Amino acid sequence: MPELPEVETVKRQISPAVKGRTILSIESKDSRNIKKISFEKFKQLVSGDKILNIERRAKYLLFKLKSGRYMVVHLGMAGRVLLKPDKYVKIIFNLSGRKKLYFSDTRLFGKIWLYDKYPELKLGPEPLEKSFTLKKFKELIKSRKGNIKIILMDQKFIAGIGNIYAAEALFLAGIHPKRRIESLTDSEISKLYQGIQKALKSGIMHKGTSVTDFVGAIGEEGKNQNYLYVYGRKGKPCKKCEGSVDKITLGQRGTYFCPKCQHML
Numbered sequence: 699m700p701e702l703p704e705v706e707t708v709k710r711q712i713s714p715a716v717k718g719r720t721i722l723s724i725e726s727k728d729s730r731n732i733k734k735i736s737f738e739k740f741k742q743l744v745s746g747d748k749i750l751n752i753e754r755r756a757k758y759l760l761f762k763l764k765s766g767r768y769m770v771v772h773l774g775m776a777g778r779v780l781l782k783p784d785k786y787v788k789i790i791f792n793l794s795g796r797k798k799l800y801f802s803d804t805r806l807f808g809k810i811w812l813y814d815k816y817p818e819l820k821l822g823p824e825p826l827e828k829s830f831t832l833k834k835f836k837e838l839i840k841s842r843k844g845n846i847k848i849i850l851m852d853q854k855f856i857a858g859i860g861n862i863y864a865a866e867a868l869f870l871a872g873i874h875p876k877r878r879i880e881s882l883t884d885s886e887i888s889k890l891y892q893g894i895q896k897a898l899k900s901g902i903m904h905k906g907t908s909v910t911d912f913v914g915a916i917g918e919e920g921k922n923q924n925y926l927y928v929y930g931r932k933g934k935p936c937k938k939c940e941g942s943v944d945k946i947t948l949g950q951r952g953t954y955f956c957p958k959c960q961h962m963l
């Protein structure tokens with residue numbers, strides 16, 4: 699599933715091409731990704747509106763429209779927002795200046811909503827924003843009990859972290875994924891704070907992690923899979939010690955870690 703770095707990558711790639719353009723018309727091959735309203739209603743409300751800006755919040759893309767409305771896109775498992783079509787295109791936005799924006803999805807878990815104003819999304823803080831300080835992170839940590847990896851992936855705790863970047867952040871911090879959040883020392887909390895930011899920034903710098911379905915806006919794979927320490931590397935040598943990466947199941951998710959680098963205590 700695309701996480702913060704993948705959605706940020708798409709936002710950065712499509713913004714120059716679509717910002718300031720008017721949505722002239724919308725075509726659909728399959729409109730099941732549009733939620734809460736009919737495709738006819740969606741088309742009627744969005745056609746003629748202008749895309750003022752594209753924002754990202756957690757794993758959501760928010761298209762700010764001139765009418766004040768927001769078109770909100772969640773890629774789900776395998777949704778794609780593209781400037782070049784692929785064979786799974788479901789919805790086509792015909793834009794002014796002969797541009798087109800495509801929404802494609804192989805698995806129908808992607809969602810598109812239309813809101814009258816900026817939506818109230820019940821989400822935790824953005825981990826790469828300046829306001830997300832170590833002090834704030836410590837306060838958040840102290841407010842919770844339970845497994846650290848599962849909590850890191852809770853969008854109401856911190857926004858945008860999923861299975862890949864939670865595993866990477868815990869590796870960078872030297873914390874075993876089975877640890878409970880209330881057992882973390884001050885020094886581990888600081889390392890985790892840095893690990894989260896480092897893992898996410900690496901993902902953005904390398905234009906996303908393409909281990910399953912993720913591609914950027916012109917259909918190109920990201921490169922961050924080549925820079926991962928543990929995710930998807932079961933049995934491969936650890937990049938920091940002489941041991942090898944292991945995989946367990948935690949909260950029903952495959953969880954990668956290095957048993958030598960990541961400590962239980």
Ligand SMILES: [Zn+2]
Nearest residue numbers: 936939956959
């Ligand atoms: Zn190791």
